[in-house]
Amino acid sequence: MSGCFITVEGGEGAGKSSNLDFVRRYLERHGKQPVVTREPGGTSLGEAIRALLLDHRNNKITDDTELLLMFAARAQHLAEVIRPALEQGRWVLCDRFTDATYAYQGGGRGIARERIAQLEKWVQQGLEPDLTLLLDIPVQQGLQRAGQRSIPDRFEREQIAFFERVRAAYLEQARRYPERYRVIDASQPLDKVQQSLAEVLAEWLAQR
Numbered sequence: 001m002s003g004c005f006i007t008v009e010g011g012e013g014a015g016k017s018s019n020l021d022f023v024r025r026y027l028e029r030h031g032k033q034p035v036v037t038r039e040p041g042g043t044s045l046g047e048a049i050r051a052l053l054l055d056h057r058n059n060k061i062t063d064d065t066e067l068l069l070m071f072a073a074r075a076q077h078l079a080e081v082i083r084p085a086l087e088q089g090r091w092v093l094c095d096r097f098t099d100a101t102y103a104y105q106g107g108g109r110g111i112a113r114e115r116i117a118q119l120e121k122w123v124q125q126g127l128e129p130d131l132t133l134l135l136d137i138p139v140q141q142g143l144q145r146a147g148q149r150s151i152p153d154r155f156e157r158e159q160i161a162f163f164e165r166v167r168a169a170y171l172e173q174a175r176r177y178p179e180r181y182r183v184i185d186a187s188q189p190l191d192k193v194q195q196s197l198a199e200v201l202a203e204w205l206a207q208r
């Protein structure tokens with residue numbers, strides 16, 4: 001595959017939505033026309049699965065069901081969107097991917113890393129992001145930012161300890177995969193976060 005696969009990750013209120021468009025525009029200014037997509041979602045089937053996963057009325061979903069639905073949506077997303085784009089040499093910019101599974105289902109829900117790794121291997125067959133931008137923010141600060149939004153979804157209803165585990169699991173992923181991870185201090189004002197993102201992207205593009 002000759003394209004390039006970039007993912008953006010972060011916990012509650014880290015500013016993914018606010019920064020994803022910045023990353024897209026930065027890449028476009030540098031001659032790339034990324035396919036912008038998201039998880040869970042990115043296909044019509046995936047978006048239907050997303051609606052099930054986020055609906056706060058679905059409070060009987062077991063942890064295993066949640067995990068399997070994430071990977072079901074991902075399998076479809078890889079087949080319909082991500083692999084074809086990469087095979088055509090396109091760049092793909094994805095709002096969350098499997099690192100979110102390690103963070104939320106692994107860290108947050110407590111599912112063993114090995115079980116997630118089995119599904120990752122099965123569904124992705126070795127495909128992983130080339131670059132992962134982790135927007136890291138202290139949980140309390142992130143929740144304050146996110147709190148300014150509308151009705152909380154099924155994940156946003158979790159307790160602070162859940163989000164602390166999510167953050168710790170993301171940082172653990174960053175330690176495991178330093179070659180593809182860049183951790184951005186998302187507690188800064190938006191212009192400073194975007195300055196950091198621009199520096200990371202400039203350095204990364206220069207290496208390619």
Ligand code: Z5A
Pocket residue numbers: 010011012013014015016017018019039040070095096097098099100101102104105145146148155156186187188189190191193
């Ligand atoms: N999930 C999972 O469990 N397992 C998986 O494998 C995958 C996903 C793939 C939906 O994801 C849920 O799916 C997610 C994890 C789970 N659970 N939750 N929650 P999502 O990515 O669609 O949902 P999200 O986390 O709510 O993302 P978001 O909409 O991008 O939110 P955000 O990161 O908080 O970003 P924001 O809306 O841009 O920022 C929040 C507020 O802060 C907003 O008012 C901004 O104006 C403000 N903001 C942003 N940056 C700043 C700075 N720097 N300073 C001041 N204020 C700021």
